[in-house]
Structures are given as C-alpha cells and as structure tokens.
Amino acid sequence: SKTLRLVLGDQLNSHHSWFKTVDDSVTYVMMEIRTETDYATHHIQKVVGFFSAMQEFAAELQLQKHQVIYMHLNDDNNLQSFEKNIRYLIEKEAFTLFEYQFPDEYRLDEQLKKLSQSLAIATSVCDSEHFMSSRDELGDFFQGKKTFLMESFYHMMRKKHHILMEGDKPLTGKWNYDGENRKKLPKDHKPTSPLVFQNKVTHIVSEIQKTDIQTIGNIDANNFVWPINRKQSLALLDFFVTECLALFGSYQDAMTPNEWSLYHARLSFSMNLKMISPLEVINRAILEWEKNPDTIAYHQLEGFVRQIIGWREYMRGIYWNKMPEYATMNYFNNGNPLPEWFWTGKTKMNCLKDAINQSLNYAYAHHIQRLMVTGNFALLAGIHPDEVDAWYLGIYIDAIEWVEITNTRGMSQFADGGIVGTKPYVSSAAYIDKMSHYCGSCFYKKAVKTGDKACPFNSLYWNFYDKNEDKLGKNPRIGMMYNVWRKMKPEDKVALLEQADYYLKNINNL
Numbered sequence: 092s093k094t095l096r097l098v099l100g101d102q103l104n105s106h107h108s109w110f111k112t113v114d115d116s117v118t119y120v121m122m123e124i125r126t127e128t129d130y131a132t133h134h135i136q137k138v139v140g141f142f143s144a145m146q147e148f149a150a151e152l153q154l155q156k157h158q159v160i161y162m163h164l165n166d167d168n169n170l171q172s173f174e175k176n177i178r179y180l181i182e183k184e185a186f187t188l189f190e191y192q193f194p195d196e197y198r199l200d201e202q203l204k205k206l207s208q209s210l211a212i213a214t215s216v217c218d219s220e221h222f223m224s225s226r227d228e229l230g231d232f233f234q235g236k237k238t239f240l241m242e243s244f245y246h247m248m249r250k251k252h253h254i255l256m257e258g259d260k261p262l263t264g265k266w267n268y269d270g271e272n273r274k275k276l277p278k279d280h281k282p283t284s285p286l287v288f289q290n291k292v293t294h295i296v297s298e299i300q301k302t303d304i305q306t307i308g309n310i311d312a313n314n315f316v317w318p319i320n321r322k323q324s325l326a327l328l329d330f331f332v333t334e335c336l337a338l339f340g341s342y343q344d345a346m347t348p349n350e351w352s353l354y355h356a357r358l359s360f361s362m363n364l365k366m367i368s369p370l371e372v373i374n375r376a377i378l379e380w381e382k383n384p385d386t387i388a389y390h391q392l393e394g395f396v397r398q399i400i401g402w403r404e405y406m407r408g409i410y411w412n413k414m415p416e417y418a419t420m421n422y423f424n425n426g427n428p429l430p431e432w433f434w435t436g437k438t439k440m441n442c443l444k445d446a447i448n449q450s451l452n453y454a455y456a457h458h459i460q461r462l463m464v465t466g467n468f469a470l471l472a473g474i475h476p477d478e479v480d481a482w483y484l485g486i487y488i489d490a491i492e493w494v495e496i497t498n499t500r501g502m503s504q505f506a507d508g509g510i511v512g513t514k515p516y517v518s519s520a521a522y523i524d525k526m527s528h529y530c531g532s533c534f535y536k537k538a539v540k541t542g543d544k545a546c547p548f549n550s551l552y553w554n555f556y557d558k559n560e561d562k563l564g565k566n567p568r569i570g571m572m573y574n575v576w577r578k579m580k581p582e583d584k585v586a587l588l589e590q591a592d593y594y595l596k597n598i599n600n601l
C-alpha cells in the first residue's frame with residue numbers, strides 16, 4: 092500500500108503522531124497554492140510567514156528521512172488547488188490511501204470532506220493533536236444554555252487539565268485576577284525591546300512577485316521578524332516568559348505610540364500554525380513563575396493562562412458550534428463600507444493611525460488595539476461585518492478564520508447578538524485616553540464632543556447607542572448609558588447626532 096498524507100500550512104506540528112516513525116510507504120504533501128493566497132487579500136508578511144514556515148517544516152521532515160512532496164508556488168506541475176493537486180498525485184504515484192488531519196477552517200473542512208468522499212481510494216482523517224479541547228467540547232458543555240460564558244468554560248478547562256489547581260479548587264482560592272491588570276503605561280516607562288528574528292525571505296518574496304497575488308502591507312525581506320520554525324518559536328516563548336511575563340497582565344490593555352508589542356507574547360502566529368502547542372506554552376510560563384515567584388506575580392501568570400486555555404480554546408469551540416451561520420450574522424444590520432484609510436493608515440486620528448500603520452508594518456496589533464481602536468471605530472461607524480472581517484482576516488499574521496471571525500464578528504462587532512460577549516465593546520475617547528498616550532498629540536481633541544476638532548469617537552459613540560436603542564435599550568449591562576442619554580438636553584443630543592452624521596458622511600477624510 093502507498094499512503095499520501097496532506098499537511099496544511101497551519102498544521103506544522105512536529106510532535107504529531109504521524110511523524111513518530113519513518114515509513115517508506117508514506118509520502119507527505121505540502122503545497123503553496125492560489126486558493127489559499129487568494130481567499131482574502133493577505134498581508135505580504137502573512138503569505139511569506141506561512142510559506143517560510145512550511146518550507147522549514149518540509150526540510151525538517153526530509154532531514155528525518157520522511158518522504159515529502161513540496162509544491163512551490165510557481166512549480167510547473169502545481170495545479171493551484173488541494174483537490175487538483177491531490178487527484179494528480181494519486182493518479183501519478185498510484186497511492187492507495189489518502190489521509191489528512193481535521194482542518195481548523197470550516198471552508199477547508201467541507202472541501203476535504205467532499206474530496207475524500209469522491210476519491211476512488213480509501214481515505215481517513217485524524218486529529219491535529221494541538222488543541223486542549225475537542226471541536227465539540229464547548230457545544231456539549233453549554234448544551235441547552237442560552238449564553239456561552241467564557242469564564243465557566245475556563246473553569247472547566249482548568250479543572251479538566253489540572254492547571255493552577257489545588258485539588259478541585261483554584262490555586263489561591265480565586266479563579267480570575269483580571270481586576271489587578273489593565274494599567275496605563277507610566278509616561279516615562281520604556282518597554283522591553285521585542286525579540287525579533289532576522290530571517291532572509293527574499294526568495295519567497297520574489298516568487299510571490301512573479302504572480303498577480305494581491306497583498307497589503309510592508310516587509311523587509313532581509314529581516315523578516317516573525318519566527319518561522321519551532322526553534323525560533325521556542326526562543327520567542329523563552330523571551331516572553333523571561334522578559335515580558337512579569338508585566339504581561341499589568342500592561343495587557345495599555346497602548347502607546349510607536350511601541351508595537353509592549354509585554355505581549357506575539358506567540359499567536361507560532362501557535363496558530365502549530366509550531367508550538369498551547370500546553371507547552373502555558374507549562375513554560377508556569378515553570379518560570381515557579382522559579383521566580385518574587386518577580387512574577389500570580390495575577391500576571393493567571394491572566395496569560397486564561398488567554399490561552401480560556402479565550403483561545405473557547406473561540407475555537409464557538410466557531411465549530413456556530414459555523415456556517417456565524418459568518419453571515421449582522422445583528423445591527425450594519426452596511427457601511429470600510430473607510431479607505433484602513434488600508435493606508437492615512438487618517439488624522441492618532442490612535443487609528445498608529446494601530447493601522449503598525450499593522451501594515453508588522454502584520455500585528457495587540458488585543459486592545461484590535462478591539463478598542465480599529466474594532467471600536469468600525470462598530471461605531473456601522474461598517475458591514477463582512478468588510479470588517481475581510482480586513483482582519485487579511486492584515487494579521489495570526490489571522491485564520493476560526494480565531495479571526497469569532498473575535499471580529501463576535502467579540503468586537505457584536506454581530507452575533509451576544510453569543511461571545513454580553514455587551515458591545517464600544518467607547519468614546521475617554522477610554523482610549525485612559526489606556527494610552529495617543530490623545531495628547533492628536534489632531535482631534537479628546538474632550539470635545541461637537542464642533543471644530545471634536546474627537547469622532549465621542550459623537551459616534553452616542554450615535555451608536557441612539558441608533559441601536561431597540562436592540563440594546565433593555566440590556567441590563569448598558570442601562571446606565573441609556574439613562575445618561577435620555578437625561579441629556581435635547582439640543583445637546585441633536586448636536587451630537589448631527590456631528591456624528593457629518594463625520595459619517597465625510598468618513599474618508601477623517
């Protein structure tokens with residue numbers, strides 16, 4: 092018998108049981124194809140990051156004497172789709188069995204299921220051996236419940252995996268230390284310089300340039316900063332736990348101009364491609380905390396563990412429970428196009444300029460920039476969730492649909508009507524100013540609501556609540572805002588709505 096095994100670009104898990112033994116009857120196939128480069132307009136660093144990591148992974152397998160067929164983007168025999176390439180290989184090499192790992196994306200799951208059913212040879216599918224919960228676990232856990240509370244899922248995961256537990260109680264007696272985090276960076280605080288790699292990726296960039304693949308963003312092809320293999324991913328993990336973890340929670344929500352990573356891990360790319368696993372990431376963090384309990388406070392560690400075994404696994408569970416309907420949800424019936432400057436960074440709004448330019452330069456923004464700057468603006472401006480999704484799916488190096496769409500459409504845009512979040516994440520300038528140093532040097536004035544140089548967040552904020560009162564007015568978590576709005580003088584309300592209207596009509600000139 093002869094087996095063909097497909098390894099997807101986000102399945103670079105060298106610890107997978109597939110690779111435990113070298114077997115001459117098994118051939119692995121990896122492919123750089125147009126269906127994957129073209130399903131969104133990706134950041135150039137995202138395409139390069141995936142292809143570099145795939146090439147490194149294939150080389151590693153070959154070094155271990157596994158048989159690998161690697162189809163490069165411009166190879167003559169590359170038919171540019173999984174289906175065509177697999178059919179071609181099965182025929183050419185007379186394979187008798189086709190195997191793949193469960194993909195993380197609904198689109199690919201459907202494609203590969205259909206392909207398998209239509210092949211004349213035997214097929215089988217197995218787990219990707221990466222996540223700490225199964226695809227259906229969240230759905231089973233919340234069965235019959237109306238709301239899917241992340242916190243309860245997180246407690247279940249802590250118990251199930253015995254992470255930071257004392258018997259069946261949380262270590263220290265308390266589950267969640269979010270209240271101790273979320274500080275603004277002190278004005279003169281210089282954050283740790285991020286560890287960056289200097290990967291030379293000129294060969295990949297020039298292959299992409301030979302095609303008509305559309306990309307966005309910038310790249311320094313001689314100094315590509317992202318980890319492209321397991322070794323670099325582990326080095327980044329090491330850097331994070333030794334240099335950043337001690338302040339991770341404290342400054343998790345902080346923002347400041349020209350500092351793109353602060354104390355964040357930047358491990359989402361390595362984890363989403365499965366170069367490292369969530370379990371080894373948290374175990375490494377826990378080990379560092381055990382070694383240095385005086386420098387790493389428990390709340391910093393708990394916050395980090397929660398992001399990974401809580402939020403990350405939770406989002407994946409929501410995705411498999413709610414797809415494909417999730418991708419069409421639009422609770423507020425928003426329909427505006429994304430402002431042009433989302434693609435260029437050319438806006439006078441300092442917070443948005445910084446978050447977008449950083450995204451174009453690094454294919455990265457940290458969580459609060461994504462949620463409370465770009466996402467907040469998009470929701471306040473009533474942008475169609477399809478446009479918002481397309482932007483997030485393209486621009487970030489870690490953007491794969493299962494984790495992008497649940498965060499964007501769900502957490503950030505509330506387009507799911509409250510499956511992921513209990514209320515929309517929107518704010519006026521006050522929150523952005525509280526957490527950042529953006530407002531002081533902005534063209535707009537943070538405290539001004541209407542008239543000359545009024546910060547657009549202020550009027551758009553009230554306009555959002557006014558327009559969506561039928562959907563949000565009864566939400567107990569936001570009742571207070573509606574009380575403030577109802578008590579405002581009628582002429583002030585009119586001025587705010589007119590200001591918002593003016594900004595929305597001139598959105599490309601903000």
Ligand code: FAD
Pocket residue numbers: 354355356357358359360362363395398399402403404406456457458459461462466483484487489490491494495496498499502503
């Ligand atoms: P850190 O802040 O250091 O956090 C550590 C790890 O926790 C991350 O690597 C990540 O794996 C996990 N994590 C933290 N928050 C979340 C979350 N909300 N959902 C899932 N995992 C989380 N994350 C992606 O991986 N891909 C995306 O496409 C993506 N799109 C997003 C879009 C929006 C609108 C928002 C608000 C968030 C999005 N996130 C996405 C979640 C989060 O912002 C990123 O995981 C994080 O910024 C990655 O950077 P980091 O590794 O430095 O994270």
Ligand code: SF4
Pocket residue numbers: 439440441442443519520523524529530531533534535536537546547548
């Ligand atoms: Fe952003 Fe408004 Fe602050 Fe300017 S004033 S940085 S637009 S929140």
